[in-house]
Amino acid sequence: MAVTVKVVARPAGIRGHTYLVAVAEGMWVTFRHLMKNFPGNVLGLRKKTDIATLSYPEEKQAYPARNRGLHRLMKRENGDVRCVACMMCPTVCPAHCITIVPEEAPDNAVEKRPRIFEIDELRCVVCGLCVEACPCDAIRMDTKVHAPPTLRRADAILDMEALLARGEPSIATQGGTGPFWREKV
Ligand code: SF4
Ligand code: SF4
Structure with a gap:
């Protein structure tokens, strides 16, 4: 298969000649999020459910009942x-x-x-x-x-x-319940 090169056109105007506009846009996004979270973070007003990360190991995730752990x-x-x-x-x-x-x-x-x-x-x-x-x-x-x-x-x-x-006696029937298991379901 022939390898082709896709030429991306340089943006027109000042955007094409300097990264400053893109840097300013990125800084604006960061600043916006900072201002949105600042009072709650500093004053401890944010709800626990708003925080996406846990302070592990002091805080631990609650595992679902069917979680697979150590063997x-x-x-x-x-x-x-x-x-x-x-x-x-x-x-x-x-x-x-x-x-x-x-x-x-x-x-x-x-x-x-x-x-x-x-x-x-x-x-x-x-x-x-x-x-x-x-x-x-x-x-x-x-x-x-x-x-x-x-x-x-x-x-x-x-x-x-x-x-x-970590084991314990198992109550499972060794070798299964035999050919009549369907009748017991
Ligand atoms: S020991 Fe092997 S089969 Fe068992 S959970 Fe780990 S990867 Fe899967
Ligand atoms: S009985 Fe067979 S499947 Fe079960 S733990 Fe032993 S080797 Fe593995």
């Missing part, structure tokens, strides 16, 4: 991790930030369990697809907790111990 791994009734290392979540994760190394479970209740389960919270894009994909209700993001700031990249990688520390 957590759920536990079974006996305290074991619910995850059966099915690899659905690392497969669906668009950021490739979930690392699972499975191992054989010692009991007959489940076939596998994770030996290593890590999430790199710095790479996570908080899409929630891992939660959607999990067939066991083993991973959730309903903590309302932000990923904490870290000085070292390695500190942003949460291991299974850290993920389980």
Whole structure:
């Protein structure tokens, strides 16, 4: 495809020869906003709803009920991790930030369990697809907790111990409710 150059005509008159008019127009806009906000800002008369920014961290945004927070791994009734290392979540994760190394479970209740389960919270894009994909209700993001700031990249990688520390026994039925789930809706 041929590259073309669009020639923009210089404005006629004084505007075409000096930037002063444009600078004055810009200053006028700034001055207008200053005058509009000045008394309210100085005297503290502005309503909270008029202010578009928050003085974080003293003021914090109220999150919606369905906000996705830091991950957590759920536990079974006996305290074991619910995850059966099915690899659905690392497969669906668009950021490739979930690392699972499975191992054989010692009991007959489940076939596998994770030996290593890590999430790199710095790479996570908080899409929630891992939660959607999990067939066991083993991973959730309903903590309302932000990923904490870290000085070292390695500190942003949460291991299974850290993920389980926020977990709790899940009341979901392992493996779903069977073929008659439609009758229960
Ligand atoms: S929320 Fe999205 S990006 Fe983050 S771990 Fe889950 S699937 Fe990956
Ligand atoms: S989808 Fe659920 S059960 Fe499967 S590996 Fe991820 S957390 Fe574990």
